[in-house]
Amino acid sequence: MSTLDTIIIDGLAFALPMFIMAIGGIFSEKSGITNLALEGLQGFGAFCGGLTAVLMLRSFEGSSQIPYYVSFIAAIAGGMIYSLIHVALCIKFRANQVISGVVVNILAVALTVFLAKRINDGVFGQPSNKFVLETSVRFSVPGLSRIPVIGAIFKNVYPFEVMIIVIAALMWFVMYRTPFGMHLRACGDNPHAADAAGINVNRVRTIAVMISGGLSAIAGMSYAYSITSNFSPDIFLGYGYLSIAALIFGNWSVLPTLGACLIFGFARSSGQALITQLGMPSSYNDLVRILPYLLTLLLLIFFSKHNNSPRALGEIYDKGKR
Amino acid sequence: MSDSGYIIEMKHITKRFPGLIANDDVSLGIRKGEIFALLGENGAGKSTLMSVLFGMYEPDEGEIFLRGEKVRIASPRKATEMGIGMVHQHFRLVSNYTITENIILGSEPLKRVLGFIPCVNMKKAEADIAALSEKYGLKVDPKAVISDLNVSTQQRVEILKMLYRDAEILIFDEPTAVLTPQEIEFLLDIIRGLRDSGKTVIIITHKLEEIKSVADRCAVLNRGKLIDVLDVATTSTAEMARLMVGREVSFTSDKTEAQPKETVLKVEGLTVEGEAGNEAVKDVSFEIHAGEIFALAGVSGNGQNELADAIAGLKTAVRGRIYLNGTDITDLSIRKRTEAGVAYIPEDRHNVGLVLPFTLSENLALKRYYKDGFSKKTIIDRKAFEENGTRMIEEFDIRSSRGNKTVTAAMSGGNQQKAIIAREIALKTPLIIFMQPTRGLDIGAISNIHKQMIAERDRGAAVLLISLELDEIMDCADTIGVIFDGRINRIAKASELSVNEVGRFMMGVEDKQGGGTNKVRTGGTAS
Ligand SMILES: Nc1ncnc2c1ncn2[C@@H]1O[C@H](COP(=O)(O)OP(=O)(O)O)[C@@H](O)[C@H]1O
Ligand SMILES: [Mg+2]
Numbered sequence: 001m002s003t004l005d006t007i008i009i010d011g012l013a014f015a016l017p018m019f020i021m022a023i024g025g026i027f028s029e030k031s032g033i034t035n036l037a038l039e040g041l042q043g044f045g046a047f048c049g050g051l052t053a054v055l056m057l058r059s060f061e062g063s064s065q066i067p068y069y070v071s072f073i074a075a076i077a078g079g080m081i082y083s084l085i086h087v088a089l090c091i092k093f094r095a096n097q098v099i100s101g102v103v104v105n106i107l108a109v110a111l112t113v114f115l116a117k118r119i120n121d122g123v124f125g126q127p128s129n130k131f132v133l134e135t136s137v138r139f140s141v142p143g144l145s146r147i148p149v150i151g152a153i154f155k156n157v158y159p160f161e162v163m164i165i166v167i168a169a170l171m172w173f174v175m176y177r178t179p180f181g182m183h184l185r186a187c188g189d190n191p192h193a194a195d196a197a198g199i200n201v202n203r204v205r206t207i208a209v210m211i212s213g214g215l216s217a218i219a220g221m222s223y224a225y226s227i228t229s230n231f232s233p234d235i236f237l238g239y240g241y242l243s244i245a246a247l248i249f250g251n252w253s254v255l256p257t258l259g260a261c262l263i264f265g266f267a268r269s270s271g272q273a274l275i276t277q278l279g280m281p282s283s284y285n286d287l288v289r290i291l292p293y294l295l296t297l298l299l300l301i302f303f304s305k306h307n308n309s310p311r312a313l314g315e316i317y318d319k320g321k322r
Numbered sequence: 323m324s325d326s327g328y329i330i331e332m333k334h335i336t337k338r339f340p341g342l343i344a345n346d347d348v349s350l351g352i353r354k355g356e357i358f359a360l361l362g363e364n365g366a367g368k369s370t371l372m373s374v375l376f377g378m379y380e381p382d383e384g385e386i387f388l389r390g391e392k393v394r395i396a397s398p399r400k401a402t403e404m405g406i407g408m409v410h411q412h413f414r415l416v417s418n419y420t421i422t423e424n425i426i427l428g429s430e431p432l433k434r435v436l437g438f439i440p441c442v443n444m445k446k447a448e449a450d451i452a453a454l455s456e457k458y459g460l461k462v463d464p465k466a467v468i469s470d471l472n473v474s475t476q477q478r479v480e481i482l483k484m485l486y487r488d489a490e491i492l493i494f495d496e497p498t499a500v501l502t503p504q505e506i507e508f509l510l511d512i513i514r515g516l517r518d519s520g521k522t523v524i525i526i527t528h529k530l531e532e533i534k535s536v537a538d539r540c541a542v543l544n545r546g547k548l549i550d551v552l553d554v555a556t557t558s559t560a561e562m563a564r565l566m567v568g569r570e571v572s573f574t575s576d577k578t579e580a581q582p583k584e585t586v587l588k589v590e591g592l593t594v595e596g597e598a599g600n601e602a603v604k605d606v607s608f609e610i611h612a613g614e615i616f617a618l619a620g621v622s623g624n625g626q627n628e629l630a631d632a633i634a635g636l637k638t639a640v641r642g643r644i645y646l647n648g649t650d651i652t653d654l655s656i657r658k659r660t661e662a663g664v665a666y667i668p669e670d671r672h673n674v675g676l677v678l679p680f681t682l683s684e685n686l687a688l689k690r691y692y693k694d695g696f697s698k699k700t701i702i703d704r705k706a707f708e709e710n711g712t713r714m715i716e717e718f719d720i721r722s723s724r725g726n727k728t729v730t731a732a733m734s735g736g737n738q739q740k741a742i743i744a745r746e747i748a749l750k751t752p753l754i755i756f757m758q759p760t761r762g763l764d765i766g767a768i769s770n771i772h773k774q775m776i777a778e779r780d781r782g783a784a785v786l787l788i789s790l791e792l793d794e795i796m797d798c799a800d801t802i803g804v805i806f807d808g809r810i811n812r813i814a815k816a817s818e819l820s821v822n823e824v825g826r827f828m829m830g831v832e833d834k835q836g837g838g839t840n841k842v843r844t845g846g847t848a849s
Contacts, residue, residue, distance in 0.1 A: 197429075
C-alpha cells in the first residue's frame, strides 16, 4: 500500500467520526444552545457502547458482527441520555451554557473512569479502567478500490464510516427539508419569532441537544473501535473540541464543516506518514497529534472574522423579555 | 355573531404588573368589519390590553367574549387558532429566513418524499405567498431574505403572516412608528383594504391624524383606565388629544423671540465618514449661539447621524475642526467633551442612550457616576445615586413601576426618553444636541420635550435640534439649516423660511436665485 493510500485511509477514518460529532454540534447550536459538551458526550457514549460490547462478546461467536452494531446503538442511547444533563442545566435551570458544557465534560471523564474500574473489578474480576475491544473489521469495495489514488477511499473501510455518511445525509435532510429542521433553525435565530409561530422552543432545543448526544456517541464509539481499539480514558483526547473548531470554520453548515474535518484528518494522517517515512522514533507520533490543533490556531486567525454564528446562540430564552 | 353586534367584547379586564395596574377594569366591544383605534400616551396600557387579547398575558380579572362566546385565550397559538393575529411593535421575524419561510413557520405545507417522509413543500408555499401578496396588494418577493429588507417590507411580512393563518381580527401595535410618511400612507391604504375585505382591524397609535384618516371608532386609554370610546367622524382631534393626555394640550409651542448671544459651537469644514466608508458629511460649517435653537432639517440618511456623532465624539472627523466656546474639541474623548460642555440626546435610545439592563437610578447617573458626590474615592455611593434618581424622577415626571430600581429595559419608550433628557439637561452644559428627540412619542410627551428644549435655550444654552419631522423644525427653530447629501445647502432665520422652501431644500433643490428651473439632484434618499 502506498503512503498516499495510507494517508487517505487513515485521514478518512479520523475525519468522518469528527464530522458526525460536528453535525451534532451544529444541531445543538443552530437551535441556540452552545455545546462544548461534545467531548464528554462522545466519551460517555463510547463508555456505554464499550461496556455493551464486552458484555456481549462473552456470549457471541468471535466473528459475529452483532455486538458491533448493538454497541453503537447502546452508545447512541447512552449519549442521548447523558446529554440530558446539558439539557437540564441549560434549559430547565437556565445555567450558563459554556459552564454547563465544561461541567458535562469533566463529569464524563470522572464518571466513566470510575465506573469502568468498578465494573471491571466487579464483573470481570480484573482491575483495569479499560474495556478492550477488537479493532473493527474493515472491507474494500471490489473494483472501485483499484482505481489509482482515489481508490483508497474505498479501501480498508470501517463499516462505521459508511454508517456515518448515511446518517450525515439523513441529518442534512432533517435540518434543511423537514418542518422540524426549520423550527430548529428558527429557534437559534429568533426564539421569539418561533414562539410566536406556535413552536415550543424548549422542546425543540431539548431534542436538538439529545441529537448532539447521540451523534457524538457514534463518534466516540468509532474512535473506540479504530484509533484506541478499547474504551479507556484515552478516548478523552480532545477530539470533541476539535469538532467544535471544525463546525465553527464550517460556519455552522454541513458541507463546509465536512471540509474542515477532512483538513484536520489529512493533517493528522500525513504527519504520521511523514514520521514513518523519515523513520523517526514512534514517540514523535505524539508531536504529530498536535498538528490538527496547530492548524486550528492558524485557521482561527483567518476565519474568526467572518463567521456568522446563530444569532440567539447561548442566550437564555426568556418568554417575557421583548 | 352575538346580539350585541360585537365580534369581540372585553369585559372588566384588569391586568396588574408588580407595582402597577396596566389595565384597570377596561370594558370594550369591537364590531365586525370596523377599524377600531386604541389611543393613549406611552405607558397607558394599550399594548398590554392587546397582549391580553392575543393570549400573551392572562388577565387578572375580567372576561373575553369572541363572537358572543366566552373564551379563554391561553396562548398566542390559541389566539391564532381563534382567528386573531397581531403585528407587534418589535417584529418577530427570523432574520436569516426568506419571506416565505417566515410566513409558513409553524404551519408548513407538507409533501411526502418517497411517499412517506414528510418534508416542507417550499414550491407550494412560495406560490401561496405570491398569490396572497397579490390578493391584498402587499407586494413582496417570496424568496427575499429578511435581513436584506427594510422595515416597511418586514412589516408587510408580518401582515402576510396573519393573513396566511386566516386571521379575521388583525391587531397592529403602533405600526406607523417606524415608517416614513409615504410608507404610512401606503399602510393605511392596506388597512382600509383589509377592512373592506371583511376583516376587523384594531390599530394602536398615538398619532391623531392617522386615527382621523383611517379609524371608525376609537377608544382612549389613560393610565390603564378606559376614558371613552369615540366616533371618530364626529370628534375633533383637539378633543381626542385632551382626553388622551387628561389636560389641554397646545399644538403650537408658545415661545418667545430668541436672544442669541456669543457663539458656543463652531463647526468648520467638517467631513465625517459613514458606515460604508463614504463621506457622509461633506465640508460642513455652521455656528450656534447661546440662547439659540439651531434646527437641522433633512430627509433621513443625509448625514445627520454622522454629524451629531462627530460633535458628540462618537465618530472622529476626517477633516475640519469643532470649537466649543472657542476651544478646539475635535480631538477630545467623549468624556472630555462631556466635561467641556456637550450634552447629547441620541436617536438610538436603546443602544446609545441607555444601558438597558441597568436600573433607572444608574442610568440617570451615567454621565457623572465617577465624580465627587456620586462616588467616594472611586467607590460608588449608592445612596447618592438614589437621591439623584429620586430628585430627577420627581422633577421630570419619569413614570415606571419601581422608581429608582426599575430596570430601564422594562420602561415605556416615552419614559425612557424622559430619563435620557433628564440626565442630559441636568448636566447644565452650554451645548445640547437633541437628535430626533420625539420619535415615536405621543403628543403629550412631545409638547413637554419641546417646552424643555425652549427652557434650555432661555437658560442660555446653544441647542442643536436634528429632526426628520418638518413640523417639529418649524415649531421650535430659531435658525434652520437644511442638510442634503452630507452638505448644508441652506442656513437661514426660521422666520425667513416657509415650510415649502425647507421641504424643497430637503429634496436637494439647487439654491439658485433667478435663471433656469430648479434642478433636483439624486442621492441621499431615505433609508
Ligand atoms: N412585562 C411587563 N412587566 C412589568 N411592567 C410592564 C410590562 N409590560 C408593560 N409594563 C408596564 O405597564 C404599563 C403599560 O405598558 P404598555 O401596555 O406597554 O403601554 P403602551 O403600549 O400604552 O405604551 C407601562 O407602565 C409599562 O412599563
Ligand atoms: Mg405599546
